[in-house]
Amino acid sequence: MNRAATINDVAREAGVSRSAVSKVIRDAYGVSDEMRARVNAAIGRLDYRPRVAARAMRGVTDTLGIELPDIGNPFFDKVVTGAMAALSGTGCQLIVAPASAGAEEGLQALRTLADREVDGIVAISPLVAPTWLEDLSGRMPVVMLGRHDRSIGYDTVTGDDAEGTRLVMDHLLSLGHERIAHLTRSEEVTAPGSGTPHAVRLAVYEEHMRRRGLTASVVRTGRSEAEAREAVARLLGGPRRPTAIFAGNDTLALGALGAVGDAGLSTREISVVGYDDVEIASHPAISLTSVDQAGVEMGRRAVELLLSRRAGRTDAVHLAVMPVLRRRRSSGRRIGGHGELVDRSTDG
């Protein structure tokens, strides 16, 4: 493999010193207009690009990294889109590290970014230990996105999951639903006190059900639509079929929609509400009611926090973005009902 031009080649071509070239490309103080022109001309002739690795040796990479727990979940596209928008214009580049499926989850991806000494990391995986992130944030700015920790070492950007869940529950309850099932991820991802979005949504769901004297019904599944579909199929085949399903995110909700269809039912009989408002949710063939937690905005804010850290900020900032409920055809007034009133009296 050939080697690319180096700063030395440029210096020779322009007939000046390395240091002079370095000043020009960094736009540093102490360069005459004539020098700048000469060096830039040489850079153009040689098609020179500074090597990030060599810069990293001196402590800067002009790179931010985003770690994604699940490349297949379109919510994360929104976050990346927002992050890129916030970076356009700054000389900073963005790299994405997708987590490979497995026990390590996002840890491996975060290490990929840390090993490359990026100037800042947006972490999304819910399962990475706060202490680990705290350690990491001692070496480079970190923003945890989604999870409700309150570290002094790193910043967070979250949706207001309690408010989002309240929007969903108010919506379903006001439509007359009482048998509302909650479709969520494994116990690991919803561990009480972990502060993951799914943990908060589950806790607030249970609280709302309890306050109304209703029986909570929690269905666990993996992260994929297919797994959600199977889980909901079992739910619909069992006793005490719900009239509404609140899914922890839109991928799970799509699985629920599939299972409802498979069972020969429609969302007229069983309302389905999701979370994230991914793009496909608004498609007329899907028309999924969902909580829009402004993923693009979250990505943008996360990057802004990293940039402000780089500019010198040291105190931790914790932002919450307000969610909005997008009402669509997948949720409607309860029809039918099989002895709910009787059940209610025995429940409460």
Place this chain on the structure above:
Amino acid sequence: MNRAATINDVAREAGVSRSAVSKVIRDAYGVSDEMRARVNAAIGRLDYRPRVAARAMRGVTDTLGIELPDIGNPFFDKVVTGAMAALSGTGCQLIVAPASAGAEEGLQALRTLADREVDGIVAISPLVAPTWLEDLSGRMPVVMLGRHDRSIGYDTVTGDDAEGTRLVMDHLLSLGHERIAHLTRSEEVTAPGSGTPHAVRLAVYEEHMRRRGLTASVVRTGRSEAEAREAVARLLGGPRRPTAIFAGNDTLALGALGAVGDAGLSTREISVVGYDDVEIASHPAISLTSVDQAGVEMGRRAVELLLSRRAGRTDAVHLAVMPVLRRRRSSGRRIGGHGELVDRSTDG
């Protein structure tokens, strides 16, 4: 910001030389078991990780990069998934560079990867000049994914788009359709001879129509579902409404499905066929007939080609993956029809 432990710290901690530590972490020849144990213990105590930047200075990063033209298109998730699968187990890490929207398209993202001296690049953006890629491939292995160039400098992995398009056209023609519109991207993306997937699909579509004596109808749009939806809405509102739409990819097909619904029609009246077989295509509420071009397989193959280049291969390899048509409910036998026979006689 604190600095992480270096190889010098490990050497001091273990009471040996830098070189010895280097040998251990590279698993190089000339290390005794006792030395290995001592060094590994020190590495564990200090939580040491080698800095990729310092390694890059010597020519290796143990990193592959994928450039993605559109993070919102779920087809590319498949490619990334396949790439990650091929890399698991090897010590190599993967980073993703998403292209920011704009004129430069993927160029900027490819530069992001090149600047970081990755050990190999999977390029997907259709608009990057072959000569530019050729130059790049002189410095590091490159695989172009999707586009049908035949460079001697870099490898390619493509779907057989001619075969895929033939599958679609045979399918639609055998269902009795004659007014088949093709929904595709801008002229830039389908430039004849450019070898982009969209260019091949368009050319083969036109050839099939011509051979049958049918009038080709090409509708141009942007890359987003929303733009496709508007374009198809205009098509459906105009004269000579088609009975079938062949979309250049599933994102466009989803837009077409939306427009069909908006117009008060269903896929019983207007068949829609897509390309890529993204995950949502198989959802019962969508049930989109689509060409599965095995994106996971393509990603896996691309990475394997990069690894074999790194292992010393120098001759270019060009792979084609066979597509399969997934027939679903969005395509069916032509019903109705408004004077096709008359039109056909005047056309051919």
Place this chain on the structure above:
DNA sequence: CAATCATTGTGGATTGATCTACACATTGTT
């Protein structure tokens, strides 16, 4: 006119890991 200062360019040290060359010890062969 000497002293001070700002401007512009240069040399050399520095960063962390790798790699070559070599030193030294041990083992095996004749």
Place this chain on the structure above:
DNA sequence: AACAATGTGTAGATCAATCCACAATGATTG
């Protein structure tokens, strides 16, 4: 016993950029 072969560890150069200290120059000022 002499010598080769092998195994194990170390010193120092190297990679490409940055950054500090300083030199050379010209402008300004008491």
